[in-house]
Amino acid sequence: MCAAFSHIYIEERARSYEETSRILSHFSDSTKISIRHYKDVFNRPSQDSALQNESKSLILAVNDGRKIFDAAPVCQDFGMGKFYYAESAMNCVFSCDYCFLKGMYGTSNVVIFVNIEDYFEECEKYLKDGPLYLCASFDTDLGALSGISSWQSKWEDFASSHPDLTLELRTKSAICEVKSADNIIYAFTLSPDEVIRRYEKKTPSLDVRIRTVNNALNSGANVRLCFDPLIYIKDYELCYNRFADKIINDIDLKSVRDISVGTFRISSDYLHNLRRACPGSSAVLFPFDREEGYCVYPKDLREKMMGIIVNRLENAGCGNKLYVNP
Amino acid sequence: MVSDDLEIILTGIGKVNAAFACGRMFPMGLTRNDLKADIVINIGTCGARDLSGLFIVNKITDEATGRDFYPDIIRVSGVPEASLVTVDEVKTDPDPGVLYEMEASAIYQALSKLISPDRMIFLKVVSDSGDVNGITTEYVNDLIKSHLPEIKRIISSVREGTGKEASISNDDLYERLYASTSMRVHIDELIRYASSLGIDGRKLFAEAGIDEVSSRASGKEVITRVRGILTHLH
Numbered sequence A: 001m002c003a004a005f006s007h008i009y010i011e012e013r014a015r016s017y018e019e020t021s022r023i024l025s026h027f028s029d030s031t032k033i034s035i036r037h038y039k040d041v042f043n044r045p046s047q048d049s050a051l052q053n054e055s056k057s058l059i060l061a062v063n064d065g066r067k068i069f070d071a072a073p074v075c076q077d078f079g080m081g082k083f084y085y086a087e088s089a090m091n092c093v094f095s096c097d098y099c100f101l102k103g104m105y106g107t108s109n110v111v112i113f114v115n116i117e118d119y120f121e122e123c124e125k126y127l128k129d130g131p132l133y134l135c136a137s138f139d140t141d142l143g144a145l146s147g148i149s150s151w152q153s154k155w156e157d158f159a160s161s162h163p164d165l166t167l168e169l170r171t172k173s174a175i176c177e178v179k180s181a182d183n184i185i186y187a188f189t190l191s192p193d194e195v196i197r198r199y200e201k202k203t204p205s206l207d208v209r210i211r212t213v214n215n216a217l218n219s220g221a222n223v224r225l226c227f228d229p230l231i232y233i234k235d236y237e238l239c240y241n242r243f244a245d246k247i248i249n250d251i252d253l254k255s256v257r258d259i260s261v262g263t264f265r266i267s268s269d270y271l272h273n274l275r276r277a278c279p280g281s282s283a284v285l286f287p288f289d290r291e292e293g294y295c296v297y298p299k300d301l302r303e304k305m306m307g308i309i310v311n312r313l314e315n316a317g318c319g320n321k322l323y324v325n326p
Numbered sequence B: 001m002v003s004d005d006l007e008i009i010l011t012g013i014g015k016v017n018a019a020f021a022c023g024r025m026f027p028m029g030l031t032r033n034d035l036k037a038d039i040v041i042n043i044g045t046c047g048a049r050d051l052s053g054l055f056i057v058n059k060i061t062d063e064a065t066g067r068d069f070y071p072d073i074i075r076v077s078g079v080p081e082a083s084l085v086t087v088d089e090v091k092t093d094p095d096p097g098v099l100y101e102m103e104a105s106a107i108y109q110a111l112s113k114l115i116s117p118d119r120m121i122f123l124k125v126v127s128d129s130g131d132v133n134g135i136t137t138e139y140v141n142d143l144i145k146s147h148l149p150e151i152k153r154i155i156s157s158v159r160e161g162t163g164k165e166a167s168i169s170n171d172d173l174y175e176r177l178y179a180s181t182s183m184r185v186h187i188d189e190l191i192r193y194a195s196s197l198g199i200d201g202r203k204l205f206a207e208a209g210i211d212e213v214s215s216r217a218s219g220k221e222v223i224t225r226v227r228g229i230l231t232h233l234h
């Protein structure tokens, strides 16, 4: 997928990087603007992220700050004890109404940090202390950027030569190439078409995502399926049951490494921004319960929604592969 | 005021005058929320070495402080873009490809806490290449006039893409439900959620027994019932 960016802001110090030239070669028609620091654009006060969403800009920058972070406790660690994420890009070319990035950042513009080698250096420091579980597609969807940026394949190459690193690449995109390696996990987020059409703007349909999952499985890649977040919609029982039928019929679940299931939840701090970014979206206007700093669906609804998917997957013999988010 | 939704303010020359004009336009005490439907268009002339015509500014550098500011170019299309430097004195030897003038950075800074960067639009017409001798008011007037059709087109396209949001008051619901401040927040949230689903939330309150409410406690019960309906739709 090659996104269109009307404007590309380029940090002066990012110009000399190969990745900058590679990315710019895709955008001869975009207006290019030199900037001193990405924060001068990305962190401007009072940005209208809903409007920016209609016409995103790209920022190419050098990250001279921290590059690898501990994930929040609410994130599923898949039994790895602790997991980290690398922030090699911020924001996404897709536009899911419920995306936490919309709540976290006050802008829809996308940043790609072009100094990937510095990320690898930081990673190697962590690896000196033992094995590392790292999500490289956390504050973005790297797969969706793979038409313009080489970061997904660079991370794959880095993981191939560092067996102590377990790399998770989460995506909703139709990535064409995957690497078959024990320590690389492709995590595909799947949703019913009703949810995709209404709330996961610009993302591939369920059929395309299933085809991508099957291609990855056929290539021998490690595949994780994420039914997370489950989003409440009218007639959700019917909709998620139909969805489960399709998944069970169309994907060889025996070959899948593991499966995560969770209902939508977001830090209460982010909900206000999220609602500003998607002012008419029922996905974010839902009257959530507040529990321990997070906005969640009411307990009975959560349990019903989870129950549908969990029961269907257990009945399909996948009970031992399930990671359930509370 | 030139019409009920368009006001023209003459800033005068230089950053101090420009900042003062912004202060007059939006007096103290106004918040971002009060101004969320307002758009500011700064129209003026500038110097440039090798450019001519009308430009929309995508980057403003304040020469004195070295700070950069970036208006978002989302609402206007089809107008050539350029970066601009705001100077304190006339620039007699402009760098190529850059516009020079004396107000934009002050306007951006004065308004950036109140107005989003897509709602600050800077339109500049090149009047000279650094030599301002012989530039008269009449010349500037004629120059701007010659670009008026473009400027008018920009103003109308910007006007079309905006508009004051119609806000529906729930005051009557608050009153009938004996609503406290937190209950009001819940009522607004439920009405907005219902509306996102294409449901008339006010009707739901009627169906949930608002007519029988005689105390804050029974008001709360109605809110809980409406919430239950909206969060368990079949």
Ligand code: SF4
Pocket: A091, A092, A093, A094, A095, A096, A098, A099, A100, A101, A139, A140, A141, A171, A172, A203
């Ligand atoms: S694909 Fe993921 S990162 Fe991208 S907008 Fe959707 S939820 Fe956010």
